[in-house]
Amino acid sequence: xxxxxxxxxxxxxxxxxxxxGGRSALRAGNRIYPCPTCERPNQLTAHDVFLGYQCDQCADxxxxxx
Numbered sequence: 752x753x754x755x756x757x758x759x760x761x762x763x764x765x766x767x768x769x770x771x772g773g774r775s776a777l778r779a780g781n782r783i784y785p786c787p788t789c790e791r792p793n794q795l796t797a798h799d800v801f802l803g804y805q806c807d808q809c810a811d812x813x814x815x816x817x
Contacts, residue, residue: 767779767798774807775807776804776810777795777796777799777804777806777807778796778798778799778802779796780796780797780798781796781797782794782795782796783795783796783797784796784797784799784800786805786806786808786809787805788805788806788809789805789806789808789809791806791808794806
């Protein structure tokens with residue numbers, strides 16, 4: 752996988768989000784990987800998997816204490 756952990760922050764990083772300015776931390780791109788929590792298919796990009804993310808629905812439920 753590519754190295755996504757660089758220390759330099761630039762405008763390109765903002766454009767990498769699926770919903771720039773929104774609540775989601777998920778990245779833009781092809782969603783071909785399942786969520787590791789709920790196992791629903793096609794929820795995450797390779798970048799999301801690299802970062803150890805889960806789908807938005809699971810993240811929202813965790814933040815709300817479900």
